Structures are given as C-alpha cells and as structure tokens.
Amino acid sequence: MIINVKNLTKYYRVHQKEPGLSGSLKSLFNRKYYDAKAVDDISFSIQEGELIGFIGPNGAGKTTTLKCLSGLLYPTSGKVEVLGFTPFNRKHEFLKKISLVMGQKNQLWWDLPAIDSFLLNKEIYEISDSVYKKTLDELVELLDVKDILQVQVRKLSLGQRMKCELIAALIHNPKILFLDEPTIGLDVVMQQKLRDFVKEYNERYNATILLTSHYMKDVEQLCERIIIIDHGKILYDGKLEDIVKKYVKNKTLSVIFQKPVEKNKLEKLGKVLEIDGPKVILSVPREKSNHVASKLLEDFSVEDLNIEEANIEEIIRDVFTKKASST
Amino acid sequence: MRYVRIFSLHFQDLLAHRSRSIVYVFTYVFNSLLFLAFIRGVFSKNSSLGGWTLSTVTSYYFLLILAPALLMTHPEMPVLRDDIEKGELAGRLLKPFSYYWQRFYHEIPYRIFQGLLAVVIYFSLSAIFGNFLRLNLSLMQVALIIIIFVLAYMISFTFKMIIAIVAFWTTDTRGLHELTDVIILIFAGFIVPVNLLPGILEKAAYLLPFSYIIYFPVIAIQGKLSVLSMLSVISSQIIWLCMLVIFFRFQWKKALIRFTDLGH
Numbered sequence: 001m002i003i004n005v006k007n008l009t010k011y012y013r014v015h016q017k018e019p020g021l022s023g024s025l026k027s028l029f030n031r032k033y034y035d036a037k038a039v040d041d042i043s044f045s046i047q048e049g050e051l052i053g054f055i056g057p058n059g060a061g062k063t064t065t066l067k068c069l070s071g072l073l074y075p076t077s078g079k080v081e082v083l084g085f086t087p088f089n090r091k092h093e094f095l096k097k098i099s100l101v102m103g104q105k106n107q108l109w110w111d112l113p114a115i116d117s118f119l120l121n122k123e124i125y126e127i128s129d130s131v132y133k134k135t136l137d138e139l140v141e142l143l144d145v146k147d148i149l150q151v152q153v154r155k156l157s158l159g160q161r162m163k164c165e166l167i168a169a170l171i172h173n174p175k176i177l178f179l180d181e182p183t184i185g186l187d188v189v190m191q192q193k194l195r196d197f198v199k200e201y202n203e204r205y206n207a208t209i210l211l212t213s214h215y216m217k218d219v220e221q222l223c224e225r226i227i228i229i230d231h232g233k234i235l236y237d238g239k240l241e242d243i244v245k246k247y248v249k250n251k252t253l254s255v256i257f258q259k260p261v262e263k264n265k266l267e268k269l270g271k272v273l274e275i276d277g278p279k280v281i282l283s284v285p286r287e288k289s290n291h292v293a294s295k296l297l298e299d300f301s302v303e304d305l306n307i308e309e310a311n312i313e314e315i316i317r318d319v320f321t322k323k324a325s326s327t
Numbered sequence: 328m329r330y331v332r333i334f335s336l337h338f339q340d341l342l343a344h345r346s347r348s349i350v351y352v353f354t355y356v357f358n359s360l361l362f363l364a365f366i367r368g369v370f371s372k373n374s375s376l377g378g379w380t381l382s383t384v385t386s387y388y389f390l391l392i393l394a395p396a397l398l399m400t401h402p403e404m405p406v407l408r409d410d411i412e413k414g415e416l417a418g419r420l421l422k423p424f425s426y427y428w429q430r431f432y433h434e435i436p437y438r439i440f441q442g443l444l445a446v447v448i449y450f451s452l453s454a455i456f457g458n459f460l461r462l463n464l465s466l467m468q469v470a471l472i473i474i475i476f477v478l479a480y481m482i483s484f485t486f487k488m489i490i491a492i493v494a495f496w497t498t499d500t501r502g503l504h505e506l507t508d509v510i511i512l513i514f515a516g517f518i519v520p521v522n523l524l525p526g527i528l529e530k531a532a533y534l535l536p537f538s539y540i541i542y543f544p545v546i547a548i549q550g551k552l553s554v555l556s557m558l559s560v561i562s563s564q565i566i567w568l569c570m571l572v573i574f575f576r577f578q579w580k581k582a583l584i585r586f587t588d589l590g591h
C-alpha cells in the first residue's frame with residue numbers, strides 16, 4: 001500500500017460569536033470556541049497507480065483529508081503514512097515525491113512567463129537538466145501549451161493557466177498527485193482536456209492520483225474507485241460501479257407502446273411509475289430487468305424500449321441524504 | 328550554482344515590477360532628508376554635539392538612504408499579502424525548500440536592487456551638496472564592515488520573519504507591522520543617531536537588536552568604530568542572530584501545528 005490512513009481525525013478550533021454588537025463585546029472578554037470536526041475517524045488504504053475520487057458536499061472533509069495526506073495539516077489524531085513517510089514531518093525526500101494542486105490557487109509567478117516558474121521548480125526540486133527537459137517536453141506535448149510558455153502568466157486565460165499550474169506541479173514527476181478541484185471554473189471543453197490529461201498521466205507514469213471534484217463527470221470518467229465523505233465520515237469506499245448495485249436495487253424501463261396498455265397488466269411486471277397514453281415508465285428489480293424487457297417485447301407491440309441505469313449524480317445525492325436505501 | 332539560479336529567477340521577478348522598489352527608495356530619501364533638515368537646525372547653534380559635527384551628521388543621514396535600502400528587509404509584507412491573505416502559503420510549505428529560505432531568496436533581490444539605486448542617489452546628493460564622508464578605512468575595517476552588514480541583514484530578516492509569522496495567531500498583522508516600524512525608526516537610529524537619544528532611550532537602543540541593523544553599520548562606514556569596537560559589535564550581532572533564529576524556529580514549529588489553511 002502506498003497510502004495508509006488509520007483513524008484519522010482533524011478538528012478545527014472555531015471561534016463562535018453571538019450576533020450583534022453585544023456579541024462582539026462579549027467575545028472580547030469571553031471568547032467561545034468549539035471544535036469543528038472536519039475529518040472524523042476515517043481509515044482507508046490506497047495502492048500504487050490507483051486513481052481515486054473523493055466525493056462530498058462543501059465542508060465534507062475532502063480537502064482537509066488531502067491536506068493531511070500531503071503533510072500540510074497536522075492531524076488531531078490518527079495515523080497517516082504516505083510512501084512510508086509521516087506526511088507532517090515534511091521531509092524533503094517525501095515532498096519531492098508528491099504534489100498537491102488546488103484548482104483555486106496558483107504557484108506561478110504572475111508577472112513572468114510560466115517557463116520561469118518551471119525553472120524555479122527545477123532548481124527547488126533539484127531536477128537534472130536532462131530529466132527536466134524530457135519531462136517538460138512530454139508535459140508540454142500532452143497539454144498542448146508550447147505556444148504560451150513565454151507569455152506572462154497574468155495574460156493567460158484561466159484554462160491556459162491551469163495547464164501551466166499542472167506542469168509546475170508535475171515537473172518533478174511526483175509518484176502521488178493530490179488534485180483538489182482541478183477543473184473548477186473551467187469551461188466544458190477545457191474540463192474535458194484536463195480529464196484526458198489526468199487519465200493519460202495516470203496511465204503513462206503509473207502515478208497514484210487522488211482527486212476531489214464537484215463535477216461528477218470528472219469522477220465518472222476518471223475514477224474506478226470512489227470514497228464518499230460527508231461530515232468528516234466515510235459513507236462509501238469502493239468501486240464506482242458497485243455503488244449503483246449497492247444503493248440502487250431497481251432499473252427504469254421506459255417504453256412506448258403502439259397503443260395504450262392496461263395498467264394492471266403492466267403491474268404484474270413491475271412498479272408503474274408513470275403512465276401517459278402509450279408512454280410508460282416502469283421500475284423493476286435490476287436482476288429482472290432483461291427478463292421484463294423481453295416479456296414486454298413478446299407480449300405487447302412495442303415501438304421503443306430503453307433500460308436506464310439511475311443517474312450517478314442522483315445516486316450520490318441520495319447517499320448523502322440517506323434516501324438510497326428506499327429507492 | 329543552484330542558489331545563484333534561484334536568486335537570478337527571483338531577480339527577474341523583481342525586475343518585472345521594478346517601479347515599486349524605486350518608490351520605496353524615495354521614501355528613504357525623503358525620510359532621511361527631512362530628519363537631516365531638522366538636525367541641521369540643532370547644529371546651527373552647536374558646532375559639535377555628542378561627538379557629531381554638521382559634516383559627520385550630514386554624511387550619517389546621507390548613509391541612512393543607503394543602509395535601509397540594503398538592510399531593512401520587508402518579508403512581512405509578502406508573507407501577509409500573498410501567503411496568508413491569498414493563501415499561497417500551502418504551496419510554499421509543500422516545496423522541498425525551507426520556507427525561511429524561500430522568503431530569503433524572494434527578499435534579497437529587492438535589497439540589492441534598492442541598494443544599487445540608493446548608491447546612485449547617494450552619489451548624486453554628494454555631487455550636489457558635497458561629499459561629507461571621509462573614507463579612511465583599513466583593509467581589516469573594510470572586511471569587518473562587510474561582516475557587520477551581512478549580520479545586520481540576517482538580524483533584520485529573521486526579526487521581520489518572526490513578526491511576519493505572528494499572522495498565524497492574529498489574522499491581521501498590519502497594526503503590528505506599523506508598531507514595529509515606529510520602534511525601529513526610533514531605536515535603529517533613523518530619527519537621530521542612537522547616542523543622541525535621550526538617556527533611557529539610548530540605553531534601550533543598545534539593549535535592543537535594531538541599532539545593530541542600521542546605526543552600527545552606518546557609523547562603521549563613517550570610520551567611527553575602531554577594529555576592537557567592530558569586533559564587539561559583531562559579537563553582539565552574532566548573539567542577537569542566534570537568539571532570533573532559535574526563537575523563529577520555536578515559533579515556526581508552533582505555527583505549523585496551528586496552521587489550518589481554512590477558507591482557501
């Protein structure tokens with residue numbers, strides 16, 4: 001295992017002020033604090049080369065987990081081991097093997113071309129000239145940014161800047177990449193380009209990648225395994241496809257008959273969710289969906305039939321609202 | 328060579344917004360000339376005061392343009408503005424290069440660039456008003472002056488880094504920066520040379536590190552310090568630097584445990 005997390009807990013001490021002027025005056029003399037549980041006793045392990053999606057609503061604890069894994073935050077309790085190191089000790093050998101990219105932050109020099117920031121990282125990470133050139137060439141080709149390397153960073157578009165941020169973060173060939181909302185604020189075309197790049201980088205370098213994102217497409221397209229986290233606790237850790245099997249017991253069949261069909265005939269096959277003339281939507285147990293579909297085709301004159309899997313975004317929303325079990 | 332290249336890249340960054348440095352140097356010029364104007368009034372009634380004459384005190388204030396440009400470091404500004412407020416600290420902490428030295432390499436090009444500008448201004452003023460500095464220094468004194476300047480720089484930088492990372496405890500440290508600037512203004516010898524400060528302030532100035540950042544380096548150039556006195560100044564500087572470094576390291580460890588990066 002390349003990452004091992006056992007009973008990780010991270011609390012933030014947060015100042016609480018009563019509203020109004022009296023609250024402000026009171027807090028001058030008697031400041032009240034409470035411990036906000038950002039991450040609450042979570043455990044998981046990750047193997048080399050995995051590409052994992054961390055999913056959760058705002059304030060769920062995704063970014064805090066990434067920050068604890070990268071060594072940025074000191075855990076309140078629990079054990080974290082990444083590449084055999086304790087991240088918070090921030091040994092230089094450890095830092096040379098990881099990278100954390102936060103979508104809303106930049107590390108590039110604003111007034112200089114991005115290439116100068118890459119050169120600075122080359123020196124900081126003590127990369128030899130030949131390795132630097134090879135890695136830079138590969139990344140520039142993958143991200144298609146050859147023409148903008150000499151342009152002042154402040155003159156670049158958000159998407160171009162994000163690409164350059166990725167190069168700066170990857171120029172030292174990290175074994176583990178922590179991506180926190182890498183596609184935030186980007187248009188759909190640029191989002192897709194970044195997804196393609198992350199996938200390609202993972203496959204080409206066998207890099208372990210942990211990704212958080214609000215965009216389900218990022219996770220659906222990139223991650224085989226997901227960890228769903230809410231209120232600091234892990235709700236689900238497993239394959240993305242398994243979440244559908246675990247939480248969604250039924251499939252939806254949308255049928256258009258050549259002429260209207262009696263409801264009671266359909267109810268023998270499944271639960272009728274909607275009926276509108278010849279258009280019918282049925283909910284059937286997922287293991288029986290194929291059988292029901294062939295029965296419909298045999299017994300009725302069907303114009304069109306679709307077997308639909310539940311939308312992944314809806315399933316995850318249901319997991320958060322704990323409605324999944326009643327689906 | 329690695330460090331030279333890191334320095335060179337930071338110097339390029341500085342050159343991208345050089346006008347800021349030019350403005351800063353002019354604040355030293357106006358401050359210094361203003362204080363000189365006041366003190367010349369004092370010397371119009373006294374030919375000598377506390378070992379200072381009109382000529383030596385004028386050269387002192389001219390050198391007060393050069394010394395702070397070279398030695399008054401300001402890492403606290405980018406630490407607050409960029410690292411704390413913009414949240415760039417997270418990225419810096421994950422670099423395999425200590426935060427102290429990252430900030431050091433960011434700061435030093437500013438001192439060199441502003442120092443060079445100050446040298447030009449110093450010689451321009453000397454050409455206009457006359458050269459009041461009579462350099463009669465031995466090779467040994469020159470070597471010791473260089474050491475005094477290097478140590479002064481390190482004291483200044485480490486002290487300001489300590490002030491900068493107070494931001495881990497109180498979010499807005501601007502007030503603290505201004506208070507520090509006022510204290511330095513008095514005790515480093517910006518208003519009047521330290522030995523002209525009234526009784527208790529003079530004693531306090533010798534006990535605090537600030538006179539070792541500006542006052543002693545300036546009077547060392549003026550040739551007011553013997554080799555023995557310079558060695559004594561260097562000893563005090565080393566003691567101050569060690570104390571500040573130890574305090575910084577202690578404070579930094581505490582700060583990192585407190586660090587939350589919330590809201591970023």
